[in-house]
Amino acid sequence: MSNFVDYVRINCKAGHGGGGSAHLKREKYMPKGGPDGGDGGRGGHVIMKGNANQWTLLPLRYTRHVHAQRGVNGAKSQLTGAFGEDEYIEVPIGTIAKNEEGEILGEIMEDGQEIIILKGGKGGKGNEFFKTSTNQTPRYAQPGEAGEEAMVVFELKILADVGLVGFPNAGKSTLLASISAAKPKIADYAFTTLTPNLGIVEYRNYQSFVMADIPGIIEGASQGKGLGHRFLRHIERNSILLFMIPSDSENHFEEFKILERELLAYNPEMMDKEFIISISKADLLDDELKKLISVEFPENRKPIFFSGVSQEGLMALKDVIWEKLHG
Structure with a gap:
């Protein structure tokens, strides 16, 4: 069973909300003291809270119901009832909460951020509130309002500086393993990577950036084929996209165009991001083959060649990424 849960x-x-009190003041020397019922307390909210120490929704996998507490009823002597205790749902940074109609209720972007996704009901007013010059002894009070209720969908979208985009077996996991401490599963068949992997890449002068190895696209992914939408939503949050085309591809530029089309079909804003085109597995190429591959691409989209196995071109690739990230 995977430890990575993103939905x-x-x-x-x-x-x-708690009900208001309809109490009438009755004391030994004040047999008709009038209304003194307090208001009911507000019902507890359901609150989504960001936790930077979590990277998956796994702790919520078996949570079926979350109920916040009811507000306490008002009491005599104009005492307001206590608020119901709020219920917190801790989620990783990058999590979106939606209702079943797809309406976004909130989006967590930083550690400790709190968003009320469902509001507790207001407490009812006590009878003291309804006292007027013409009605000095109201014997009624308001009931508390009902709290909001909904089936809430929590979706995690990975936050990373660089997202690796490519067909299965393009060498994404090999690259991540070679330039970070991440240990993704690597094998010579499609869909080795079934969940996103994050790695911190060390750069010059002790600087670093975060790279995400995301499950491979196949043609038709934007329509939900393969891992489809499950993986595409993780690319939305990456600052830069690194397109990876393996050196042994039959048509390098056409493969890039297919990847580009899938991203555009899923979300046209994807291609507003900065992106880099690269040719992986460059250890299989000599200089002449590299020139032939470069000719396939337009002048403003020339690829960078690298190899995660032989380490060739990795520093140059990191330099280009850093420049795109920090200008």
Whole structure:
């Protein structure tokens, strides 16, 4: 079973508000003291909170229901009832909460950020609130309002500086393993990577950036084929896209165009991002073959050649990435 969970559905219910009190003041020397009922307390909210120490929604995998507490009823002597306790749902940074209609309820972008996704019901007013010059002894109070309730979908979109985009077996995992401490599964068949892997890449002068190895695209991914939408949403949050085309591809530029089309079909804004085109497995090429591959690409989209196995061109690739990230 994978430890990486990026989608969960939870039935969430905020607390009802407490009812107002309809108490009438009755003391030994004040037999008709009038209304003194307090207001009910607000019901507890359901709150989504960012936690930088989490990287997956795995802790929520078996959570089916989250219910916040009900507000306490008002009491005599105009005492307001206590608020119901809020219910917190801790999620990784990059998590979006939606209702079943797809409407976004909130989006966590930093550690400790809190977003109320469902509001608790307001407490009802006590009878003291309804006292007027013409009605000095109201014997009624408001009930508390119902808290909001919804089936909430939590989706995680990986936050990384660089997202690796390519067909299965383009060498994405090999690159990540060779320039970071990440240990993705590497094998010579399609879809070795089934969940995103993150690696911190060390750069010059102790600087670093985060790279995400994302499951490979296949043609038709934007329509949900292969791993389809499951992987495409992770690319949305990456600052830069690194297109990877293996040196043994039959048509390097056409492969790039297919990748580009899939991203555009999924979300046209994807291609507004900065991107770099690269040819992986360059240890299989001599200088003449590199020139022939470069000719396939337009002048403004010339690829960078590198090899995760022989380490060829890795520093040059990191330099280009850093320049794109920091200008």
